[in-house]
Amino acid sequence: MDFHNFLKEYKQKLHQVFTKHEDAKDNTLIRGIEETTLDEILTLSPLAAFIPSTYGGFGGHTAEALSMLEASSYESLPLSLMMGINGALFLQPVANYAEEEVKKDIFSRVLNDNKLGGLMITEPDYGSDALRMQTSYKKIGDKKYKIEGTKHWGGLTGMADYWLITAREVNKKGDLGRDISFFIHDTRNGGIEVEEYYNNLGLYMLPYGKNKIDIEVQEDHRLQPKTTGVTMMLDLLHRSRLQFPGMGMGFLRRMLDEAVTHCRDRIVGGKSLFSYDQVKHRLSEIQAYFTVCSAMCNFTGTKIPLTKNTSRMDLEANAIKSLLTDYMQRASQSLLQLKGAMGYRLDSIAGRSVIDSRPFQIFEGSNDILYQQITESVLKMMRKLKKNNLHDFLSEFHLTERSSEYFKEVLNFEVDPKMPQRKLVDLGKVVGRIISMEFTLNLGDQGFNKKLIENAIQTLHEEVSAIIETYKNGGKAKVVEEYEQDSSWLKYAMVNA
CATH class of the missing domain: 2.40.110.10 (Butyryl-CoA Dehydrogenase, subunit A, domain 2)
Incomplete structure (x- = not known):
């Protein structure tokens, strides 16, 4: 079977397993997965998307691996994570670094006997x-x-x-x-x-x-x-983070489809929920997240073949992983808000998605740490080039040279290399979004829906402007260690009663 036909059959199988089965909703409430259900899925050999053709796989093409993850996450984010763990954190490292005979044995058992790796x-x-x-x-x-x-x-x-x-x-x-x-x-x-x-x-x-x-x-x-084991670990982790958009793509598409369908069908105050301005705002944000993730998939799918060493791609990997997973959580929160009380159920796609997408912001690098590391990487390059002005640097940096022009005024300031950690995180959020805008502009050049591109650019612009304001003027609150002292409201309420 070629990959195109596989993907079509795989989507049909997953839709049947997670939507049409009578117990599909109950599957979200039990731990683990039935062995028969897993075999039903693995028999189609989805993990072949990560395996080179020499060993019986589809070829190990990154774009194909991402599209398999996308198909998985549209129906089940946990299933997509299972496929991602097997592919990015096991099969790809084996393909790049294992002994030849060991590869042959492992790939054969994965393809023919439905074996899994972690x-x-x-x-x-x-x-x-x-x-x-x-x-x-x-x-x-x-x-x-x-x-x-x-x-x-x-x-x-x-x-x-x-x-x-x-x-x-x-x-x-x-x-x-x-x-x-x-x-x-x-x-x-x-x-x-x-x-x-x-x-x-x-x-x-x-x-x-x-x-x-x-x-x-x-x-x-x-x-x-x-070279070294640490460098190999960086290659493994960066490659995995760069492929997060595959898992995010199907998930965000599902959030968008669910939200639009619900808002069109739901009548509130005698009119469609879709007609309310705040609802449109939430939907436009989900569409922006969907578009940015599409741009990330395009970048990884075209620029990161299996053979490429990604150990030095910390900036791209950290920007993609942190921003995408923040967007996944935001999209699920908006869907839950739009669905209201019925969304706040474990067996609802909205409630389930809020819980299932949350750990993506934590594992494989906590987003707070990754945003900090983005800024530290930028500061290191600025020192090397003896540049202090943020816009001057970003306007000449290959990942931001076009997108930085959208922020010429707000980025025109000198960066304090000794800024506190919370400022490092804020600036990392800014740079991550500007890098993602560069990806989005590049996707637009290739013919992607112009209106979606414009909407995503507008959303990113608003976010960067807001974060820059916090970076420049916020972050002054401090922890009060002796907070128990004089902090009982009841004491003062009784005095004034």
């Missing part, structure tokens, strides 16, 4: 501080490694057939090295004990938990970095 990086005491992970490895004998530690929040806990596990080498003194290594573990070999399953707030389809690692891995199951 990634374990995060540890209970070292979430965002991944480089300080305590999981260790040491060589035993000539061709084997012993790996020990604890990992948690690995999607597909207790369910994946393969795990990509990160660890640091322990030396003879018992100290851990600074570099990171990746090992492929086949769960048929045992050694991973699920100590606890988490009651995750959303994404019920994916099991999460805490895992005790005590395994032995053959030498040929260690990924081979081109």
Whole structure:
């Protein structure tokens, strides 16, 4: 089957599973996914979109992988995340860094036996501080490694057939090295004990938990970095963040379709909800998010082939991941607001989407941290070029040279390199939006719906202007540590009674 026919059949299958089945709504209320349902989906080999044709896949073309994720997330955001974990965090690293014979075996089992793979990086005491992970490895004998530690929040806990596990080498003194290594573990070999399953707030389809690692891995199951393990990890994480728009695309399209349909059909005060100005404002914002995400998909799908090393693409990856996931949460909140009380149900697409999209702002880099890192990257480049004026820099930077002209006045100021963290975050939000506007302008050049492009540009312009105002004049509030003192309203109400 070619990819076009696969995608058509895949969409039909997912619509049947998540919409037409009598128990489709009930599936949102149970944890995990029925094995028969998962097999029904995997039998179509959606993960072949991530696998090179040499090994029986569709070719590993990024645009095809994104379109598969889009089809998945339109019907089920958790399913799309499951596909994304398997593809971006397991199959693509295997394709780029694993030994040849290991690749052949893994890809064969994924394609023919519906096997799944996941990634374990995060540890209970070292979430965002991944480089300080305590999981260790040491060589035993000539061709084997012993790996020990604890990992948690690995999607597909207790369910994946393969795990990509990160660890640091322990030396003879018992100290851990600074570099990171990746090992492929086949769960048929045992050694991973699920100590606890988490009651995750959303994404019920994916099991999460805490895992005790005590395994032995053959030498040929260690990924081979081109330079360092840390650089390989950056390539893996940046590539994954750059592909978030695939998951966001179908989700935002669904939010838009649901919102427009509801507002046209719902009668309030004797007229369609669609006719109210505030409703139109919310719908226009969702349309803008949809358009910006389309531009992000276009960028990743055309600029990021599987063979491209993305370890230095922190600015693009962080801007895409942080802004997109903020937009996903905003769109779901607007849909819930528009649907009203009936949307506030676990089995409603609105209520479910609010909960399921929220962790996207947290995992693979908390958005607050990513926005800060965007600013730090810009400041580093400005120092190197000996530039202080933000507009001067952005007008000559390849990711913002066109879009920055829309903000010539508001960006015409010198940046304080010693700004507080909250200002770093604000400025990161600004730069992320200006980069996204550049993507959007480029998409418009290719013939994308002109009115949608104009609407997205207007929305981005309004957002940047508002954030710049906060950046320049806000951020002065401080934490009152002794807040218990003289802070009982009742005390003063009783005096005045």
